[in-house]
Amino acid sequence: MKIEFFFLVVAVSAGITFFLRALPFLAFRGERKMPEKLIYLGKILPSAIMAVLIVYCLKETGSDFSHTGIANFLAVAVVAVSYKWKHNTFLSILLGTAVNMILIQVI
Structure with missing residues (x-):
């Protein structure tokens, strides 16, 4: 019974999300x-x-600036530059996250 409930919850959530995303298009269609x-x-x-x-x-970069602070500031710079360059929010967040994760591991 638990797995059926899980799929029901996911289906209801997906249906509500779809409806909310479609609502502006339904409300402002035509004239x-x-x-x-x-x-x-x-x-x-x-x-x-x-x-x-x-x-x-x-x-929270002030508490550990030498480790995470530098990585965070560089990631923010990557996000700002890539967003200004491409105007793509998804790409900017993806690049910033990747740079942050790589720098945290390297520094």
């Missing part, structure tokens, strides 16, 4: 235009989310 506030949020939120992630990643 209906998106409100200006939502357009503004769509422009400003990616940068705001990246800023929050940077603050979260660097919050």
Whole structure:
């Protein structure tokens, strides 16, 4: 019974996630235009989310700067440069994470 419950939970979660992702497309299809506030949020939120992630990643670098601090700051630099270069959030986070993991092992 546990495995069936697990698959049921996963299926319900997937269905809700799909519905929530499709909701904006359903709400603003055809002649209906998106409100200006939502357009503004769509422009400003990616940068705001990246800023929050940077603050979260660097919050504890003061305690062990020689080991993790240098790796964290270099990873943040890689994220910033790659995002400015390609404007691809996924690629920037992937490269930053890879650089951080490699530098933590090397330093």
